[in-house]
Amino acid sequence: MSSKKKIPANRFKHQDPQVAREAEKYQNPIPSRELILQILESAGIPLTAKEIISELGIVQDDDLEAFRRRLRAMERDGQLIRNRKNCYCIVNSKDLISGRVIGHADGFGFLHPDDGGDDLFLSPRQMRALLPGDRAVVCVRGVDRRGRKEATLVEILERNTEQVVGKLCMESGVNFVIPDNRKISQDILIPDAHIGAANNGQIVVAHIITQPSKRKQPIGKIVEVLGDHMAPGMEIEVAMRAHDLPFVWPEPVKEEVASSGTSVIDSEAEHRTDLRSLPLLTIDGEDAKDFDDAVYCKRIPKGWRLIVAIADVSFYVSPETELDREAEKRGNSVYFPEHVIPMLPEVLSNGLCSLVPDEDRLCLACELMISQDGRVYRSKFMNAIMRSHARLTYNQVAKMLFDGNKRLKKKYHHLLADIEELYSLYKVLRNSRERRGAMDFDTQESMIVFGSERKIENIVPLVRNDAHRLIEECMLVANAAAASYLHRKKMPPLLRIHDGPSTEKLKDLRVFLGELGLSLGGGQKPQPSDYMALMQQINGRADSHLIQTVLLRSFSRAVYSTEIKGHFGLALDRYTHFTSPIRRYPDLLVHRAIRHCLDGNPPQTFRYGVSEYALLGEHCSMTERRADEATRDVVSWLKCEYIQDKLGEEFNGIISAVTSFGFFVELSDIYVEGLVHISMLVRDYFHFDPVGHRLQGERTGLSYRLGDRVRVKVARVDLDEKKIDFDLVEQTVKKAKRRRRR
Numbered sequence: 183m184s185s186k187k188k189i190p191a192n193r194f195k196h197q198d199p200q201v202a203r204e205a206e207k208y209q210n211p212i213p214s215r216e217l218i219l220q221i222l223e224s225a226g227i228p229l230t231a232k233e234i235i236s237e238l239g240i241v242q243d244d245d246l247e248a249f250r251r252r253l254r255a256m257e258r259d260g261q262l263i264r265n266r267k268n269c270y271c272i273v274n275s276k277d278l279i280s281g282r283v284i285g286h287a288d289g290f291g292f293l294h295p296d297d298g299g300d301d302l303f304l305s306p307r308q309m310r311a312l313l314p315g316d317r318a319v320v321c322v323r324g325v326d327r328r329g330r331k332e333a334t335l336v337e338i339l340e341r342n343t344e345q346v347v348g349k350l351c352m353e354s355g356v357n358f359v360i361p362d363n364r365k366i367s368q369d370i371l372i373p374d375a376h377i378g379a380a381n382n383g384q385i386v387v388a389h390i391i392t393q394p395s396k397r398k399q400p401i402g403k404i405v406e407v408l409g410d411h412m413a414p415g416m417e418i419e420v421a422m423r424a425h426d427l428p429f430v431w432p433e434p435v436k437e438e439v440a441s442s443g444t445s446v447i448d449s450e451a452e453h454r455t456d457l458r459s460l461p462l463l464t465i466d467g468e469d470a471k472d473f474d475d476a477v478y479c480k481r482i483p484k485g486w487r488l489i490v491a492i493a494d495v496s497f498y499v500s501p502e503t504e505l506d507r508e509a510e511k512r513g514n515s516v517y518f519p520e521h522v523i524p525m526l527p528e529v530l531s532n533g534l535c536s537l538v539p540d541e542d543r544l545c546l547a548c549e550l551m552i553s554q555d556g557r558v559y560r561s562k563f564m565n566a567i568m569r570s571h572a573r574l575t576y577n578q579v580a581k582m583l584f585d586g587n588k589r590l591k592k593k594y595h596h597l598l599a600d601i602e603e604l605y606s607l608y609k610v611l612r613n614s615r616e617r618r619g620a621m622d623f624d625t626q627e628s629m630i631v632f633g634s635e636r637k638i639e640n641i642v643p644l645v646r647n648d649a650h651r652l653i654e655e656c657m658l659v660a661n662a663a664a665a666s667y668l669h670r671k672k673m674p675p676l677l678r679i680h681d682g683p684s685t686e687k688l689k690d691l692r693v694f695l696g697e698l699g700l701s702l703g704g705g706q707k708p709q710p711s712d713y714m715a716l717m718q719q720i721n722g723r724a725d726s727h728l729i730q731t732v733l734l735r736s737f738s739r740a741v742y743s744t745e746i747k748g749h750f751g752l753a754l755d756r757y758t759h760f761t762s763p764i765r766r767y768p769d770l771l772v773h774r775a776i777r778h779c780l781d782g783n784p785p786q787t788f789r790y791g792v793s794e795y796a797l798l799g800e801h802c803s804m805t806e807r808r809a810d811e812a813t814r815d816v817v818s819w820l821k822c823e824y825i826q827d828k829l830g831e832e833f834n835g836i837i838s839a840v841t842s843f844g845f846f847v848e849l850s851d852i853y854v855e856g857l858v859h860i861s862m863l864v865r866d867y868f869h870f871d872p873v874g875h876r877l878q879g880e881r882t883g884l885s886y887r888l889g890d891r892v893r894v895k896v897a898r899v900d901l902d903e904k905k906i907d908f909d910l911v912e913q914t915v916k917k918a919k920r921r922r923r924r
Contacts, residue, residue: 183373188521190585194822196688197829198215199647200214200216203786203787203788203789203791203898204898208677209241209701212239212240212245212248212249212252212671213238213252214789215252215256215261215791215793216793217238217454218234218238218252218253218256219261220221220645221234222234222235222262222271222272223272228265228267228269228270228271228796229269229270229617230267230268230269230270231250231268231270231573232260232448233250233447234270234420235790240817242923245252246613248561250263250406251350251364252710252772252866253270255638257339258339258340259797261280261793262546263278263280263319263336263337263448267658267660274318277332277534278319278320278321279293279295279319279320279321280295280296280316280317280318280319280339281293281295281296281302281320282294282295282296282315282316282800283304283313283314283315283316283317283318283366284301284314285312285313285314285365285366286365286367286687287364287365287367287477288306289306289309289367290303290304290305290306290309291304291308291314292304293318293320293333294802296796296797298743298745300622301332302320302322302330302331302333303326303330303331303332303333304320304333304334304335305332307317307396308333308335308369310394310395310396310397311335311338311368311370311393311394311395311396312335312338312394313341313342313366313368313393313394313400313511314341314342314343314365314366315342315426315804316340316341316342316343316362317338317339317340317342318335318336318338318339318341319336319337320333320334320335320336321333321334323863324425326497328920331383331878339589339726341393341424342426342510343366343407343823344389344390345387345388345389345423345426345526346359346363346366346370346387346388346390346400346423346424347361347362347363347385347386347387347408347420347423347424348360348361348362348370348385348386348424349362349383349384349385349386349432349674349902350372350380350381350382350383350384350385350386350404350786351382351383352382355372357371357372357373357374357377358370358371359372359386359388359402359404360373360902361424362385362420362421362424362815363424363425364903368394368399368400369399369420370388370390370400370401370402370633371399371400371401371402372388372401372402372403372404373401373403373787376391376402376403376404376776377404378403378405378407379407380404380407382483383410384407384408384409384410385407385408385409385416385419385420386404386406386407386408387404387406387407387408387423388402388403388404388405389402389405389605390402391403391431398692408423412823412901414635414636414637415636415821416520416522416568417815417816417819418518418694418816419784419824420815420819421812421813421815421816421819422523424807424812424815425500425579425808425809425815427512427516427746427808427809427812428503428511428523428596429523430514431508431527432504432508434504435505435508435527436527437504438503438505439505439527439529440499440502440690441529442529442530443533443534444529444533444534445531445534445541445542446534446542446543446544446567448885450497450567451544451567453564453565454544454564454566454567455493455547455564455565455566455567456566456567457489457491457545457566457567457568457569458542458567458568458569460478460489460568461478461571461572461596461600462476462478462489462537462569463476463477463478463538463571463572463573463574463597463600463601463700464476464477464537464572464573465477465574465575465576465579465649465652465653466574466575466576467575467576467704468571468575468576470646470811471531471532471536472515472524472531472532472535472764472765473493473536473537473538473570473573473655473762474492474493474495474535474536474537474761474762474765475490475491475492475493475656475762476537476545476568476570477489477490477491477604478489478491478600478605479603479604479652480599480600480603481606482551483604484551484559485551485554485602485610486551486552486606486610487549487550487551487552488549488550488552488607488609488659489539489547489548489549489550489654490547490548490550490657490659490660490761491545491547491548491566491568491658492545492546492547492548492660492760492761492762492763492769492773493535493536493537493543493544493545493763493764494543494544494545494546494565494773495526495530495535495763495764495769495770495773496534496770496773496774496777497765498530498535498547498798499526499770500690500901501774505526506528507759508718509526509767509770510767510801511526512525512767512805513525513766513767513801513802513804513805513808513809514765514766514802514806514861515531515765515766515809516813517766517809518699518812518813518816519629519630519632519816519817520632520636522598523858524765524892525531525765525766525767526764527765530764531764531851533681535763535764536764537568537570538570538573538618538809539570539571539573540569540570540571541569541570542568542569543564543567543568543569544565544566544567544569545567545568546563546564546565546773546776546777547563547564547566547567547568548562548563548660548663548664548760549562549563549564550559550659550660552607552610552611552659553608553725554610555614556610556611556612556613556614556615557614558662561666561667562662563664563667563776563779563835564780564782564917565777567779571597572597573602574594576647576650576653577647577649578590578593578594578650579601579616579652580647580649582598582601583601583648583649584596584600584647584648589870592806599795599843601736603659604656605648605652608648608651608655608656609619611655611656611659612651613657613676615655615658616714617754618710618711618754619709619710619711619712619714619753620710620714620751620752620753620754621710621713621714621751621753622714623717623730623733623734624646624705625734626643626644626655626853627643627644628643628644628822628853629642629644630821636753636825638820639822639855640852641821641824641852641854643853644784650824657761658752660760660761660888661678661756661757661758661759661760662752662754662756664676664758664772664776665754665757666756666760667776667779667874668758668772668775668776668779669756671734671779671785672785672787673755673785673788674705674744674775674780674788674791674792674795675744675746675758675774675792675795676742676743676744676758676768676771676772676775676790676795676798677742677743677744677745677747677756677757677758678740678741678742678749678757678759678768679740679741679742679743679745679747679748679749680737680738680739680740680741680747680749680750680751680752681736681737681738681747681750682707682708682738682750683708683736683737683738684738685706685807687736688706688708690872690873691736693874694732694874694875695729695871696715697730697874698725700716700719700720700729702715702716703716708783709753710751710752716729716733717730717733725889727836727881727889728887728889729888729889730874731888732875732888737750737751739807741758741799741803742759742768742799742800742802742803742806743796743799743800743803744792744795744796744799746875747846758772759772759775760772766802767798767802767805768798768799768802771790771795771798774790775788775790815904818904819901819904821853821854821855821906822900822901822904822905822906823901824852824854825854825896825899825906827901828896829897829898831893831895831896832893832894832895832911833852833893833894834849834850834891834892834893835847835848835849835850835891835892835893835894836848836850836889836890837886837888837889837890837891838879838888839853839888840870840876840886840887840888841870841877842856842870843859843860843862844857844859844861844862844877845857845877845886845888846858846861847892847894847908848892854906855906856894856905856906856907856908857906857907857908858892858894858907858908858909858910859907860877862910863877863884863886864877864879864882864898864911866879866880866881866882866884867879868880869887873877873889874887876888877889892910892911893907893910893911894908894910894911895911896908897909897911
């Protein structure tokens with residue numbers, strides 16, 4: 183028991199650093215998480231619940247029950263753990279680390295720590311009791327032969343997988359579901375009593391009734407039969423369930439949304455800055471339905487005045503409502519080919535919150551004063567009301583600015599001067615970005631074109647023009663301004679951070695570049711400007727695409743975090759997401775923080791503290807990854823379907839990745855990727871060089887390297903595995919130089 187002096191009854195509030203925030207959230211405030219952690223840290227030893235209660239001086243029964251619920255929530259969130267003596271310990275001390283489980287198709291996995299840092303390796307043996315997405319506490323037991331920190335499971339905090347979608351198989355009297363999500367490496371056993379009307383080979387949804395343990399496989403019950411996997415649209419139905427994407431609106435959410443109305447409340451407009459006379463306009467893609475940003479630009483003596491108006495979703499989605507809980511659960515909208523799972527119901531996302539033309543809409547506006555050299559010298563935020571004067575597409579803007587389309591110019595003659603000013607500002611912001619050293623890689627994306635009955639007609643490249651980049655620059659500068667504003671107001675941060683390359687990846691990158699006669703400046707800590715200087719050097723080279731691919735793969739993924747690490751790719755000290763609250767939950771959280779400041783409230787009374795933001799940031803990073811993986815699965819399935827009737831046909835392609843078991847080839851013009859297995863190469867022993875991204879023949883000297891052009895034949899398509907196999911037909915190769923024998 184700690185020797186620290188007892189806090190008198192009901193006087194813990196005077197010691198709580200977050201008492202104002204707790205008073206805002208609860209009628210009878212209870213000790214904050216921060217104070218509980220502080221008590222445990224000061225004690226220096228694990229404490230029972232009674233000992234913590236005594237330290238805090240809690241005496242009232244209602245407070246005691248609420249406090250116990252808070253302890254359970256802190257356990258669930260991985261902040262605390264109870265030992266065998268029923269004492270509470272702080273996680274991330276005593277070698278205990280909490281985090282979320284990441285699965286791998288080969289049976290092993292990783293634990294991504296809640297507080298960031300390197301992922302911890304979980305062996306297949308440790309993964310027997312876990313499924314991807316579970317939250318767990320582990321301890322580090324050592325380092326494996328590959329130099330990875332290896333962890334042992336201590337406790338499972340939260341199960342995240344309740345349903346699994348996959349193919350039902352019936353073999354030798356045993357029923358089991360093979361999960362479509364390959365990161366779930368365990369089959370789900372289905373007892374005969376729980377098979378229902380499902381038949382062998384059908385795609386089904388199994389509800390897990392018994393979670394896996396170290397000795398037993400998970401057991402499930404068939405709750406839905408989706409049908410045959412070749413049915414149109416089945417790939418999306420499978421992906422939604424395989425990745426546990428929420429796609430059904432709960433009844434309480436529907437009831438809340440039903441009272442939203444269809445137009446802005448007149449009384450609310452009276453308290454806001456009126457921007458309805460400004461010719462704000464939206465510029466989006468051809469098929470966009472939710473318009474969450476509008477822009478206006480005007481030339482002023484010192485440069486430009488830019489207004490970025492963003493739909494005020496925070497006015498309609500209040501904290502702790504059913505709608506808010508569902509939006510948080512979804513984390514973001516998910517965009518499949520010709521299908522969207524929105525974060526908010528359509529009555530809001532496509533209606534009341536969408537900045538549609540000629541309708542009054544509530545917005546949170548950012549006014550930016552930008553100098554002639556692209557520097558933001560003043561900015562402010564305001565609760566406003568606006569009216570979009572036009573809904574334009576990227577192609578329309580490009581035709582007016584670059585093609586001189588007379589019909590469009592005539593139709594939008596009243597906005598043409600503003601659009602031209604936007605383009606002038608874009609060029610200045612672009613130059614400023616380049617001077618700052620921010621990265622700008624041109625990656626090729628593709629789009630699937632469907633015909634009747636969702637049959638793929640073609641796969642075409644997505645072309646980005648300066649109209650896309652114009653809006654992108656406006657959003658970047660507004661996001662950066664939001665991060666700076668909240669920093670000035672001393673609000674807890676929820677930032678978009680992007681780390682530079684790790685020491686190991688940087689070392690491998692330098693070796694690879696050295697083989698090509700290139701070098702990366704910046705020593706041990708290269709800056710974004712060093713990467714862009716290298717990009718200028720390789721401009722025009724035949725292998726520039728190869729080099730750019732290797733550079734991109736050396737970077738880590740951007741995530742949401744409370745850590746002030748900066749955004750490496752954008753070369754910014756602080757950056758957040760503010761401009762898309764209709765489709766991203768972090769943007770909605772940032773809106774709430776800005777509105778809290780605009781209402782004149784101190785930061786201490788904001789409902790979210792650093793610990794809450796840290797958990798929300800980790801959750802939203804997970805939902806973003808989940809959406810990307812689901813979309814990638816759907817696109818892979820569709821591409822397999824597209825190429826299935828092209829068996830035996832030959833195509834030109836480029837090696838897009840090299841592994842120890844072969845290399846992947848992306849077909850030119852149709853952007854479909856498949857594997858050339860090492861067993862299909864000429865008879866030789868091939869050695870994998872991960873740094874040089876190549877397979878090297880021992881006898882023949884043949885080298886298959888990332889970026890090499892090859893000709894392949896479609897050999898096999900597996901829709902279940904979403905895999906395509908190619909046979910090598912011919913390749914323009916350069917044999918590795920051999921030393922001349924003496």
